[in-house]
Amino acid sequence: MITPRSGHTATLLFNGKVLIAGGVATEDPEFPLGSGSDELYNSSTGTFELSGGISAGQTLSLLPDGRVLGTGLDLTATIYEPSTGTVTPTGNMVAHQYPWVRQAPLLPDGRVFVAGYPTAQLYDASTGAFTATGPYAGPAPGVLQSATLLADGRVLLTGAVNICCQPLCRDPGSSWAQFFDPASGTFSLAGDMNWWNTVYSATLLPSGKVLFAGTDNYNGMPSAAEIFDPSNATFTAINRPSPGPSYSAATLLADGTVLITGRRITGSLVVTDSPQDIAELYTTGNATFLSAGNIAAAGTSTLLPDGSVLIAGGSSAEVFRPSVLIGAPKLVSTPEDGNSQAAIWHAATGRLVSIDAPAVAGESLSMYTSGLLAGGVIPPQVAIGGRSARIRFFGRAPGYPDFDQVNFSIPAGVVPGPAVPLRLTYLGRSTNEVTIAVQ
Numbered sequence: 001m002i003t004p005r006s007g008h009t010a011t012l013l014f015n016g017k018v019l020i021a022g023g024v025a026t027e028d029p030e031f032p033l034g035s036g037s038d039e040l041y042n043s044s045t046g047t048f049e050l051s052g053g054i055s056a057g058q059t060l061s062l063l064p065d066g067r068v069l070g071t072g073l074d075l076t077a078t079i080y081e082p083s084t085g086t087v088t089p090t091g092n093m094v095a096h097q098y099p100w101v102r103q104a105p106l107l108p109d110g111r112v113f114v115a116g117y118p119t120a121q122l123y124d125a126s127t128g129a130f131t132a133t134g135p136y137a138g139p140a141p142g143v144l145q146s147a148t149l150l151a152d153g154r155v156l157l158t159g160a161v162n163i164c165c166q167p168l169c170r171d172p173g174s175s176w177a178q179f180f181d182p183a184s185g186t187f188s189l190a191g192d193m194n195w196w197n198t199v200y201s202a203t204l205l206p207s208g209k210v211l212f213a214g215t216d217n218y219n220g221m222p223s224a225a226e227i228f229d230p231s232n233a234t235f236t237a238i239n240r241p242s243p244g245p246s247y248s249a250a251t252l253l254a255d256g257t258v259l260i261t262g263r264r265i266t267g268s269l270v271v272t273d274s275p276q277d278i279a280e281l282y283t284t285g286n287a288t289f290l291s292a293g294n295i296a297a298a299g300t301s302t303l304l305p306d307g308s309v310l311i312a313g314g315s316s317a318e319v320f321r322p323s324v325l326i327g328a329p330k331l332v333s334t335p336e337d338g339n340s341q342a343a344i345w346h347a348a349t350g351r352l353v354s355i356d357a358p359a360v361a362g363e364s365l366s367m368y369t370s371g372l373l374a375g376g377v378i379p380p381q382v383a384i385g386g387r388s389a390r391i392r393f394f395g396r397a398p399g400y401p402d403f404d405q406v407n408f409s410i411p412a413g414v415v416p417g418p419a420v421p422l423r424l425t426y427l428g429r430s431t432n433e434v435t436i437a438v439q
Contacts (some may be wrong), residue, residue, distance in 0.1 A: 002048050003037045004315035009059060009102050010300035013082050014066040014423065014430045017042050018302050018310055021054050021070070026314050041317065043304045048317070052085035054078055058097055059104040061112045063125050065386030066423075071104060071114055073097055077123070077130070091129040095119045098144040098159075103202075105149035107182045108381070110388030110411075113155050115147050120180065120187075126387075126413065133180065137187040141176040146202035148210055150230050151377045155180040156210060160196045173197070177228075177235075191233040195224040201250035203258050205284050206376035213240065213260055213282070213289075214248060225289075238287055250282075251301040251309055252427055254326035256373050258282040260289075261311055262298045279311075279320060292320070305429055328429035329371035329380070329404075331422070342367065342422055342434035347407055355418050358437035361410050368397055369424060369431065372404040380406055380426040385414040385438070414438055 001020065008023025021038040038051045054060070054070040060080075061069045068080040075093045080086075095116035104114045112123040113133075117140045120133045141159035148156045156179060163173030175196040178187045193212070200214025210228040212235075225240040248262030260280045279292035299313015307325035311318050332343040334352065344353045347364040351357050359365055372380065372394060382389040389408040397405040406424065414420060419435035 001312060001315060001317055002039050002050065003033060005033060005037075006299065006313060007100075008033075008300060008312075010302045010310070010312060011060045011062055011068060012302055012304070012428050012430075013040075013062070013068070014433070015082055016044065016305050017082070018304070018312075019051055019054070019060065019068060019080070019082075020048075020300070020312055021051070021060055022058060041310055041312070043306070043308075043310070046319075052080070052087060054080040054087050058099075059102055059114070061104045061106055061123075062428075063106065063112070063386075064110050064381070064383035064388045065125070067125075069104070069112055069123060069125070071097055071123075073099060079128075091123075091127075093130045094121050094132050098141075101144050101147055103147040105147060105155055106381070106388075107149070107155075108153045108379070108388060108391070109182060110383075111182070113147065113149075113180060113182070115144055115157060117141075122182075122185075134184075134186045137178055137189050142173065144176075145200065146212075148202045148204055150204065150210070151208040151379060152230065153182060154230070155182075156190060156202075156228065156230065158190075158193060158196065158202065158212070163197075179230075179233075189233070191228075191235055193228075193235045194226050194237045198224050199248075200224075201248045201260060201262075203250040203252055204378060205252070205258070206256045206373045206378060207284065208377040211250070211258060211282060213250065215262075227287075240289060249299065249301045249311075251303050253303065253309070253322055254307050254371065254373075254427060255322065255324060256284055256376070257322075258284070259292065259301060259309055259320060259322075261295060261301050277313075295320075303428055326371060329369045329424060329426050329431050331367065331369055331424060331431045331434045333434050341419075342436050344422075344434075344436055353436045355437045358416075358418075358439040359410050360439050361412050361414065363410050364392060364407055365410065365436075366405060366407045367424075368400070368403045368405055370403055372426060378427070380424050382406065382408045382422065382424050384410060384422050384436070385420045387411040387414055410438065 004026040005023035011019045018041040040051045070078045121130045142163045144159035159176045160173040175192040177190040198214040203211045213225040223240045250260045277295045277298040296316040297314035302310045305328045309320040344367040347366045379391045393407040397403040416438045420438045424431045
């Protein structure tokens with residue numbers, strides 16, 4: 001990378017580049033990197049370039065229109081426009097972010113959920129404003145470590161209360177886990193973690209469950225892992241190799257396995273003894289962890305359009321290539337009267353959407369794609385004219401086992417026209433852009 005860094009974020013953009021932003025300089029870990037230090041990774045050339053600077057963002061969120069929301073610790077927020085490389089301010093947050101949470105998930109309705117204290121908040125890109133959610137279901141967490149968008153559209157938050165990290169006070173506190181329901185704007189309890197005092201990653205699995213894996217931060221335990229089941233709000237411990245990685249990142253691959261990268265500690269976390277950066281693969285079918293070899297430096301991991309993974313941390317970057325590369329889903333266009341209209345049809349009639357038969361707001365449409373995980377419950381995201389569409393169905397296309405079918409509704413507020421842009425995003429990777437006629 002151009003700038004050595006740790007504690008940063010990495011976001012795959014619609015154009016296939018990866019925006020690497022924020023964090024702290026590895027040679028000076030006390031101070032955040034300054035504006036203009038952020039960079040872009042071009043997977044087609046394997047090179048880095050300066051991005052224009054959104055490093056005021058503590059957390060980055062890719063919006064339905066392809067822009068990036070950056071939220072900081074000082075209540076400020078910015079918007080990065082990839083097509084121009086420019087950064088502009090947007091509305092201020094209504095509550096401070098938790099310091100170490102790197103996830104601010106995009107909700108199915110197009111808003112962004114940002115956890116904060118004493119309250120959480122929602123960002124609406126159409127207005128550029130943040131609004132407070134309802135209160136937490138009990139005290140706000142002292143430490144918040146993860147915010148995971150679930151398959152049903154809720155957000156799972158995990159952390160701890162009554163935690164103390166001072167040198168003479170190493171109290172791991174108590175588990176804190178809650179759901180946020182965007183439909184009602186309310187929080188509810190979500191059970192108790194087995195190891196809330198770990199430094200862990202949280203990964204949504206194809207089944208809709210969540211994998212937590214990390215290393216104990218208080219008692220020197222080598223590693224721990226557990227599975228959360230949203231259907232009954234329970235955490236279940238699973239077997240974990242020892243020693244395992246600490247401060248890990250995790251990425252769900254296109255074949256349903258999870259790549260976990262981090263630093264393996266052979267001594268305690270207080271006195272590091274010969275640290276080694278490693279990669280592991282978690283297989284969901286048999287719930288096992290297998291070594292994927294050593295890496296140059298742990299950091300972020302980002303699933304790329306071709307199915308490989310960019311691992312970036314410290315001053316280095318490398319690419320992990322699974323045994324089988326599965327590319328991002330694609331959408332098909334049908335040339336019509338000189339316009340490249342998407343091969344999308346009206347669900348009620350089966351007629352192709354065209355200039356002569358445009359779609360209307362609220363109408364259900366259908367389209368084919370490929371690359372969705374067979375039997376998976378993680379829904380794709382569809383954006384039309386930069387607005388999130390409601391997903392009504394997704395899965396194998398009836399009678400066409402090599403294709404996936406996605407049914408969705410045209411959202412309100414889409415600016416009509418003969419060539420409104422449409423994209424599908426799945427596992428963080430966008431398809432090619434197509435167009436449809438909207439009346």
